[in-house]
Amino acid sequence: MKLPSLKIRHLESQYPVIQAGMGVKVGSAELAAAVVECGGYGTIASVGLGDVERGKYHFVEECNNKFSDEIHRAQERLKGKKPLGVNVMVALSNYKEIVETAVKEGVDFIISGAGLPLNLPEFVGDADIALIPVVSSARAFDLVLRTWSRKYNRKPDAVIVEGPRNGGHLGFTMEQIEHPETCSLDILYKEIKAAAEQAGLPDLPIIAAAEVASRADVERMLSYGYNGVQVGTYFIATEEAGVDKKSKMVWINATEKDIVIIKSPVGLPVRVLRTPLVERVLTGEKQRFTCPYRCLRSCNPAKSLFCIARALIATYQGDVENGLYMTGCNVAACTKIFPVKEFFDTLKD
Numbered sequence: 001m002k003l004p005s006l007k008i009r010h011l012e013s014q015y016p017v018i019q020a021g022m023g024v025k026v027g028s029a030e031l032a033a034a035v036v037e038c039g040g041y042g043t044i045a046s047v048g049l050g051d052v053e054r055g056k057y058h059f060v061e062e063c064n065n066k067f068s069d070e071i072h073r074a075q076e077r078l079k080g081k082k083p084l085g086v087n088v089m090v091a092l093s094n095y096k097e098i099v100e101t102a103v104k105e106g107v108d109f110i111i112s113g114a115g116l117p118l119n120l121p122e123f124v125g126d127a128d129i130a131l132i133p134v135v136s137s138a139r140a141f142d143l144v145l146r147t148w149s150r151k152y153n154r155k156p157d158a159v160i161v162e163g164p165r166n167g168g169h170l171g172f173t174m175e176q177i178e179h180p181e182t183c184s185l186d187i188l189y190k191e192i193k194a195a196a197e198q199a200g201l202p203d204l205p206i207i208a209a210a211e212v213a214s215r216a217d218v219e220r221m222l223s224y225g226y227n228g229v230q231v232g233t234y235f236i237a238t239e240e241a242g243v244d245k246k247s248k249m250v251w252i253n254a255t256e257k258d259i260v261i262i263k264s265p266v267g268l269p270v271r272v273l274r275t276p277l278v279e280r281v282l283t284g285e286k287q288r289f290t291c292p293y294r295c296l297r298s299c300n301p302a303k304s305l306f307c308i309a310r311a312l313i314a315t316y317q318g319d320v321e322n323g324l325y326m327t328g329c330n331v332a333a334c335t336k337i338f339p340v341k342e343f344f345d346t347l348k349d
């Protein structure tokens with residue numbers, strides 16, 4: 001089967017693959033640029049790029065500056081090659097400013113999830129940028145469609161559907177997560193497609209996010225009807241992903257039995273590997289920390305068992321004792337560190 005290209009708004013990639021924006025610094029400029037060069041959509045993760053010490057006093061400015069630097073690094077390497085975009089989590093306290101920075105830097109697309117991006121069009125204005133919400137149910141998608149239409153006369157350019165087995169934060173109840181067959185990606189496709197058709201968007205690209213680590217996985221998602229896939233966990237093991245090698249080896253050495261779901265300070269369940277920090281959190285032990293800068297709207301530092309910003313920075317630095325290792329269910333597919341090109345080479349005809 002020849003794989004189709006993926007068209008979103010005025011953009012087109014050779015392969016129907018979007019690299020997931022993964023924070024902190026997994027979805028780096030290097031990974032995003034390499035993916036674009038290989039024929040996919042490259043996505044820079046916007047969360048947690050600022051320096052902690054400077055962020056204590058100038059959080060918004062520090063995050064904007066470091067985010068701009070990251071986008072510039074990718075743009076300089078790509079010299080106009082597209083599509084290069086960003087991922088912005090709705091849960092961020094500086095969501096508006098980060099989106100505005102992405103617009104100022106002229107990215108090609110914005111993917112926004114971890115909450116419903118109901119006011120994303122407001123911060124993008126007339127800029128010619130593809131807007132791609134992330135949802136986990138037709139109900140959530142319908143709310144995005146109706147809000148964007150009513151308040152901004154705007155339609156999404158594509159939609160990403162995160163399933164119950166994907167990496168990162170999960171837009172499902174614990175009951176659904178324990179019974180993923182009730183809300184699997186093939187079921188979700190039909191519901192999202194129906195919602196898109198009802199909104200007069202029969203050709204809207206619908207992208208599946210979860211458990212893609214091979215050409216066969218891409219083909220399976222296309223057979224459900226999806227127009228493309230978003231790849232997260234598998235790309236953590238790439239040479240280009242921004243985290244330290246010691247951390248990459250944690251994912252590489254893990255299997256599905258090492259996975260556990262905990263409550264994240266983001267306010268959603270999150271799938272993670274059982275590492276020392278997670279073992280401590282599971283006992284209910286509150287880690288001692290002072291909140292550096294209120295990066296999340298939903299986090300109550302007095303009640304949170306740990307600081308997710310510090311934990312993800314520790315992961316970036318290779319501090320296995322204190323890091324948090326978000327993962328999808330297909331972590332066992334990560335068996336070695338490889339150049340991202342190796343994955344794209346398997347997609348060639």
Ligand SMILES: Cc1cc2nc3c(=O)[nH]c(=O)nc-3n(C[C@H](O)[C@H](O)[C@H](O)COP(=O)(O)O)c2cc1C
Nearest residue numbers: 020022023166167168209210211231232233326328
């Ligand atoms: C380490 C890690 C970090 C992530 N960070 C983000 C993020 O910053 N923003 C976001 O919207 N999703 C994030 N996600 C979710 C991914 O964007 C993606 O939807 C998901 O990983 C796809 O499933 P997969 O991991 O099974 O491929 C993250 C996932 C992982 C594994």
